[in-house]
Amino acid sequence: MNGHELVFYGGIMALLAVGIWAVLSRRNLIKAIMGLAIIETAVNLLLVAVGYVSGRSAPIVGGDTGIGSSPVGGVVDPVPQALVLTAIVISLATTALALVAAIGYYKHTGTLDLKSFSYGRTDEKEVRK
Amino acid sequence: MMERSLLQRSLPALAISLLIAGTIFLAFVEVGFGEAKVDEKDSVSNRYIANGTEETGSSNLVTSVVVNYRGFDTLGEVTVLFLAATGVGALISMLPDDKKKRKGPAPSLIMAYGGAVTIPLIALFGVYVFLHGHLSPGGGFQGGVIIATAFLLFLIIRPDRSTPHGALSLFESLAGLSFVGLGLIGLAVSGIFLDNVIAGFGNLGDLVSGGLLPLIYIAIGVKVGSELSGVVHSMRGDAP
Numbered sequence: 001m002n003g004h005e006l007v008f009y010g011g012i013m014a015l016l017a018v019g020i021w022a023v024l025s026r027r028n029l030i031k032a033i034m035g036l037a038i039i040e041t042a043v044n045l046l047l048v049a050v051g052y053v054s055g056r057s058a059p060i061v062g063g064d065t066g067i068g069s070s071p072v073g074g075v076v077d078p079v080p081q082a083l084v085l086t087a088i089v090i091s092l093a094t095t096a097l098a099l100v101a102a103i104g105y106y107k108h109t110g111t112l113d114l115k116s117f118s119y120g121r122t123d124e125k126e127v128r129k
Numbered sequence: 130m131m132e133r134s135l136l137q138r139s140l141p142a143l144a145i146s147l148l149i150a151g152t153i154f155l156a157f158v159e160v161g162f163g164e165a166k167v168d169e170k171d172s173v174s175n176r177y178i179a180n181g182t183e184e185t186g187s188s189n190l191v192t193s194v195v196v197n198y199r200g201f202d203t204l205g206e207v208t209v210l211f212l213a214a215t216g217v218g219a220l221i222s223m224l225p226d227d228k229k230k231r232k233g234p235a236p237s238l239i240m241a242y243g244g245a246v247t248i249p250l251i252a253l254f255g256v257y258v259f260l261h262g263h264l265s266p267g268g269g270f271q272g273g274v275i276i277a278t279a280f281l282l283f284l285i286i287r288p289d290r291s292t293p294h295g296a297l298s299l300f301e302s303l304a305g306l307s308f309v310g311l312g313l314i315g316l317a318v319s320g321i322f323l324d325n326v327i328a329g330f331g332n333l334g335d336l337v338s339g340g341l342l343p344l345i346y347i348a349i350g351v352k353v354g355s356e357l358s359g360v361v362h363s364m365r366g367d368a369p
Contacts, residue, residue, distance in 0.1 A: 005162045015151035024142035046157070049340035054163035061182055062266065071280055075190065077174045078181075082194040086206050089270055095212030096360055100220045103364075105222050 008049050016042040021054040029102045033095065040091035044084045051080030159185035187263040188340040195268065196342050196349075204308065206296040207352060214356045218363040236286045244286035251279040259350030263339040269346040273353025280358040284365060292362055297355045303336035306355065311345050 019042055022035025059078035106112050177194055185193035195203055211232070251343025252275075284292070315324030323345075331338030 002162075005158050005261065008162050009157045009202050013150040013154040016153065017146040020146035020149055021139070021142050025139045025336060027138075047163065050157070050160060051266050052163055053165045058266070075178060078177055078190040078194050079174050081191045082199065084270075085191065085195055086202065086268060089206055089210055092274075093210055095365075096213055097220075100217050100364070102329070104220060119201050 010067075012016045012042050012045045012049060015045070015076070015098060027115060029105060030099075032114065033098045036098065037095055038097075040087070044087055044091075047080045047087070051077040053077065057060050138293055167207055182333055184328060185325055186330065186333060186340060187342050188334050188338075189265065189268075191266075191348070192263045192268055192339075192342060196262075196345050197323075197325050197328075200287055200312070200345070202360075203349070204312065204323070207305065207308065207349060210353065211301075214360050217360050221363045236288070241286045244282050248282055248286075249280045252276055252284065255279065255350070255354065259346050260343065261336070262350075263342045264334065264336070264348040269349025270353050272346075272350040274357060276354035277349070277357035278363060280354075281361045284361060294359070294362060297359050297362070300355040300361065304348045304355065307344060308348040308352065311341050311348065314341065 004076035016039060019035045020036060023032050026032050026035060043046075053076045056074055056076045059075040059081065061075060102112060109116060142324045162244055177190060177198060181193040182188065182200075185197040187193040187197070188274060208344075218308075255275030255278075256271045258267035262268030262272070268337045280292075309317045312323040315326055316322045317326070318326045325340045327340040337343075
């Protein structure tokens with residue numbers, strides 16, 4: 001284990017921990033969805049970081065772009081980056097649907113408190129937390 | 130009392146999240162950062178890197194994977210996005226109407242005039258990003274999101290203006306149909322759906338190059354842009 005792994009993977013894992021903590025402990029539905037979005041960001045960063053190879057450039061080659069003129073051995077793995085592109089779009093779709101579900105829950109019950117899932121409606125003061 | 134219950138709620142969550150993140154961290158330290166993981170000659174990545182530019186005519190290898198080698202997956206991805214947009218619209222329309230129309234605050238002078246200046250520039254940048262998807266970082270999805278941002282800014286600075294929802298649906302349908310149509314060209318010519326039959330067209334690195342890839346990315350850009358604008362539009366709620 002060297003410094004790079006500690007910085008990159010450690011930072012990504014810190015982000016992941018923040019996201020999981022938010023999902024588990026926040027009672028506000030919107031904040032829980034924010035936690036999900038943070039987890040998705042961490043996973044995307046992790047995929048790109050795993051695909052990185054030291055000293056190689058972005059997978060753009062040829063023409064007058066001026067970078068990575070020799071394709072083989074000169075660029076990083078393009079497959080994880082293409083995968084992350086897909087993952088970002090899917091996470092956008094799930095986040096949009098989750099937010100609409102949250103809007104619907106608020107309109108039906110008048111609260112965004114997750115506790116009201118199991119214990120019925122809570123009073124106004126508790127919802128703020 | 131309140132503080133204690135907050136702490137009680139947070140501590141187990143903190144422990145669980147640190148446990149999960151720590152376990153995954155230990156696993157990925159073994160994988161290593163910055164090392165070439167697969168350097169066998171016949172790995173799929175090396176195949177894409179070695180032959181991607183000749184086979185697809187695209188400078189951006191990520192684009193060649195997303196639109197050419199895995200073009201069928203991208204069609205599925207666009208379908209997922211379409212389903213999400215449809216689901217958002219359907220769910221919003223099923224919600225009970227507010228009795229009182231909530232009006233947000235009117236945009237400030239700086240917001241209104243600054244938005245009017247920047248909206249065309251943002252939209253132009255979105256078009257630039259999806260037109261150059263085969264040359265530079267970016268592509269149809271990113272460009273479409275940038276265009277939807279311009280639409281969101283428009284809704285913020287002109288809250289009472291009616292929006293062209295029918296035109297958005299029309300653009301979305303036409304773009305989706307042209308994506309499938311461009312795939313059918315490959316099916317008709319070489320028997321492979323979404324095959325890039327004119328890959329060698331143009332010089333590598335020019336704007337007009339890459340065969341069908343830029344056309345597909347234009348279709349994706351228009352589709353994603355109108356779809357996400359539709360999502361923003363339906364999230365506004367009481368809109369006509």
